[in-house]
Amino acid sequence: MSSLDTETSTTGRGVTEERRIREGLARASGLAIVGEMSVTLAHEIKNRLTGIYAAIQVLSRGLAAGDERRDVFDEIGHEIKRLDETALDLLRYARPVPIERAPTDLRAWLEATLDSLSILPEVRRHQVELDAPQGLVIPIDVELMSQVVTQLVLNAAQAMDRAGRIQVSARKVPFGAEIAVADTGEGIEEGRLEAVFQPFYTTKSQGTGLGLSIARKNVGAHGGSIEVESEVGAGSRFRIRLPRVRPAGQPHPGP
Numbered sequence: 001m002s003s004l005d006t007e008t009s010t011t012g013r014g015v016t017e018e019r020r021i022r023e024g025l026a027r028a029s030g031l032a033i034v035g036e037m038s039v040t041l042a043h044e045i046k047n048r049l050t051g052i053y054a055a056i057q058v059l060s061r062g063l064a065a066g067d068e069r070r071d072v073f074d075e076i077g078h079e080i081k082r083l084d085e086t087a088l089d090l091l092r093y094a095r096p097v098p099i100e101r102a103p104t105d106l107r108a109w110l111e112a113t114l115d116s117l118s119i120l121p122e123v124r125r126h127q128v129e130l131d132a133p134q135g136l137v138i139p140i141d142v143e144l145m146s147q148v149v150t151q152l153v154l155n156a157a158q159a160m161d162r163a164g165r166i167q168v169s170a171r172k173v174p175f176g177a178e179i180a181v182a183d184t185g186e187g188i189e190e191g192r193l194e195a196v197f198q199p200f201y202t203t204k205s206q207g208t209g210l211g212l213s214i215a216r217k218n219v220g221a222h223g224g225s226i227e228v229e230s231e232v233g234a235g236s237r238f239r240i241r242l243p244r245v246r247p248a249g250q251p252h253p254g255p
Contacts, residue, residue: 182236
């Protein structure tokens, strides 16, 4: 190949790479705009729903105790709450995730999280087990990670038509800590494993399909990862891997 051919080929690759970069920036810009619009829209929806729900409550209080219209107002209120939760999920998914880490004892935190979930009927009918060592401390944003564990436990509970077992565990690993939530449900087909983390993907009659997408976003904001293993007929296991974070001014710990 002559030097002219080489130069032409190099120039062509450069143009192609520049085009690819420009297209990537254009897509990123477009996604940013969509994200901003989603946040604005979700806020507007929530504000309107708050006003509608308040009006429904006022109207309901004006009815006699045996009035059949009370049931209608109750159903409207229930649907408004569902829409409000949908708007809240959209906000959680679209807006940036600020991280406020604090050293957290994983066993104590998981115990508190599971205790708060134990009052829910869909969780209470299952056997919930916790396996986590004492003294396993890692810096996390408790609010964000509580959203993740809550979502995984609720998914596990809803995956089992009959009473089953939900196992929540935590263990120390070389890079930090691993948290797992496993169930004895019907499992997930192999072709659907990665799809469960995609926005708006759901097999439920209710819900937004954003729960696991938000969970992945929250875990990713910690520099961690989440993945799922499953066997049809034998249940599923979600694994969260969280890295250690070195506090400012302190030496990096050994492996």
